[in-house]
Amino acid sequence: MDQLKSPLIDSFDRHHNYLRISLTERCNLRCSYCMPVDGVQLSPAEHLMNASEIFSIAKTFVKFGVTKIRLTGGEPLVRKDFQRILELLSTLDVELSLTSNAVSIDRHFQQLKKARVKTINISLDTLNAERFHDITFRNYFNRVYQNIFKLIEEGFIVKINAVLMRGVNEDEILDFIAFTKDQPVAFRFIEFMPFDGNQWKREKTVSYQEIMEKVQSAYSTDQIIRLQDAPNDTSKNYAIKGHKGTFAIISTVTNPFCDQCNRIRLTANGKLKNCLFSQKENDLLTALRNKEDLEPIIRQNINKKFEIRSGMRSPELFEDLKHHQQNRSMITIGG
Ligand code: SAM
Ligand code: SF4
Secondary structure, eight states: OOOOOOOOBOTTOOBOOEEEEEOOSOOSOOOTTTSOTTOOOOOOGGGSOOHHHHHHHHHHHHHTTOOEEEEESSOGGGOTTHHHHHHHHTTSSSEEEEEEOOSSGGGSHHHHHHTTOOEEEEEOOOSOHHHHHHHHSSOOHHHHHHHHHHHHHTTOEEEEEEEEBTTTTGGGHHHHHHHTTTSOOEEEEEEOOOOTTSOOOGGGBOOHHHHHHHHHHHSOGGGEEEOOOOTTOSEEEEEETTOSSEEEEEOTTTSOOGGGOOEEEEOTTSEEESSTTOSOOEEHHHHHHTTOOSHHHHHHHHHTOOSSGGGOOSHHHHHOHHHHHTSOOGGGTOO
16 A cells, blocks of 8 residues: 555645545536536546546545545536446545436446445435426436435435525425435535526525524424534534434535535546635646646645635625636536
8 A cells, every 4th residue: 555645734724635526527417506507618528537547646635645535526427437437446445425416326326335335415406396307407306306215225325415596496495304204314405605607696595594494483492403513514414303314504605614624626627626616726637647746736735725715704705706707617616
């Protein structure tokens, strides 16, 4: 085994041990909060990391103490060499996980198990088939819904991510919570966040406080249990007494949790981002192809990480769309 090097610690003493790798800029859905209406300019194929380049960069991060790798996208499962990537990464000493829209996940159960993937995050923003089409512009509700049950049956730990948007799906908060009564899933409400081209407005974001008020309107204080959050957890976790599942809120807009951040992101075209909202990126793929040492590039990237949301400390700064127009669309970052 390669010798471990000193960990990736930034100037705010945050240890970065969690790498999220976007495998593709493509997707089989068109979620309005993620994919701009006119689509995105896709990188030419030769500018994307191939399977062995992904492995090589991931291996470098493991040497710097990364213990967890999440595969995301775009939709990671649309990559034709997904199985190969999974096989390669499963040889590393890391916890591997996946974020997917679940449209085609039932074709991958065996390879996911073989790679020791235990926890899978699935996006589902509504329990209504027609509304699913309105949000994603595709008719895959039944597939996704059934695949969630199949994942549970197959023994995976399932987390469901729902981006709440006012006037779109905030009326389903209690339905999502009711879903956790008999299903052992963690339903995670994500505050709608601004990215290039997603037509974000502050008024469309349903806040942590509003979500909790809705829950409190239906359940008494002694039925709502505040759970212990895991270290570096981005979500505040709860359960309703007697429910098999739990629910959580990810409140990047109204209550950022940057002080605990342990994440680094690698885009499908090999750029390193130290924050979801960072406008500056470092090109690891070109450096790898030029046989340069990646360590100084990675350390410089981590050192330059801002304390909060890439420097957007105040709500005013965060809500100023010009900052987000200088960032990417979410589909090309990998959430
Ligand atoms: N295609 C996969 C999926 O949908 O799960 C993985 C990629 S997707 C970009 C990763 C996560 O980002 C999803 O849970 C999605 O809901 C979330 N996401 C995308 N755009 C968002 C936004 N504007 N605000 C909050 N979450 C967002
Ligand atoms: Fe595709 Fe996921 Fe973005 Fe939806 S959220 S468009 S499924 S990448």
